[in-house]
Amino acid sequence: MDSDAARVLVVEDDQVLRTCIEEGLVDAGYQVRSASDGSGFAAVVENFRPDVAVLDVMLPGSSGLTLARHLRDHTQTSVLFLTARDAVADRLAGFDAGADDYIVKPFVMAELLARTRAVLRRSGKLRSGRLQVADLLVDEDAGEVIRAGRPIAVTATELRLLTYLARNRGRVLSKTQILTQVWGYEAYDPNLVEAYVSGLRRKLEANGERLIHTVRGVGYRMSESTPRMRAS
Structure with missing residues (x-):
């Protein structure tokens, strides 16, 4: 793995989806850390120092919105939300919590990769193309x-x-x-x-x-x- 590759943190409670996302991101050349919930989130963020976090909104325990607020308060990490809820109010809540982008499930891996790359490009953290x-x-x-x-x-x-x-x-x-x-x-x-x-x-x-x-x-x-x- 390229040590200069962008770091992506994935928090998704669905094991199958989490594994698919992780494999897809690794295959695309990113360094990836994943978790099923927000347990020990602050420590993971401090140790891994992600460039972007892909967060499910509906998580057991702390919601993705709560995790995003922590990132906004303590880091420069970009946030990309995953959710099955696509109402305008839900999207607004996500952006109010600090989302840089918002993907509605179900989605294809190519879309997630494209949006991840776009978020990294806007934040100036994308490695050379x-x-x-x-x-x-x-x-x-x-x-x-x-x-x-x-x-x-x-x-x-x-x-x-x-x-x-x-x-x-x-x-x-x-x-x-x-x-x-x-x-x-x-x-x-x-x-x-x-x-x-x-x-x-x-x-x-x-x-x-x-x-x-x-x-x-x-x-x-x-x-x-x-x-x-x-x-x-």
């Missing part, structure tokens, strides 16, 4: 892809996919992981990933050697060298 793999430069913030000094035109989805692969360079990523992170859902035709990877390869390989490798039966890996597993 410039990624380098061999002679390939991916600048997520500027929306630019350059290889060997030559700009490559990509769509918004191709940029998200390429950024995810580059941020996780050296790791083998499954099609399910890629679908979740780039498109926001897990159950879909895996051929979608294959089609986009194929398109990116054509564009990238017009200016150099292959960087996106297929690991048969597993997924894809971005690296300067071919994986030792059976790959093409």
Whole structure:
């Protein structure tokens, strides 16, 4: 894990949802700490020093609103609320408690990641969006892809996919992981990933050697060298 990665604290009492959120954030490159309620919240915040807290509003014991007020009074941590309640009064209560953003359940992981990134960007805590793999430069913030000094035109989805692969360079990523992170859902035709990877390869390989490798039966890996597993 990159020690310079933004730190995200997740407080959600639903274990399945909490695990999904934590895995999605870790997969996106964040440092993550999670909890099921507000027990020992002040100590966790002091030790972990989160850049952003993702808080469920309805928690056992102290509510997410109470936890957010603590963050506002004692830290510079940004707050992103999760809730099943979407009435205007509920949203206003959240913002009055110090929310920077508000997500209504159910939601897709891609939305949470996008909102987390937006909150971090507004607070000035977002790490650089410039990624380098061999002679390939991916600048997520500027929306630019350059290889060997030559700009490559990509769509918004191709940029998200390429950024995810580059941020996780050296790791083998499954099609399910890629679908979740780039498109926001897990159950879909895996051929979608294959089609986009194929398109990116054509564009990238017009200016150099292959960087996106297929690991048969597993997924894809971005690296300067071919994986030792059976790959093409």
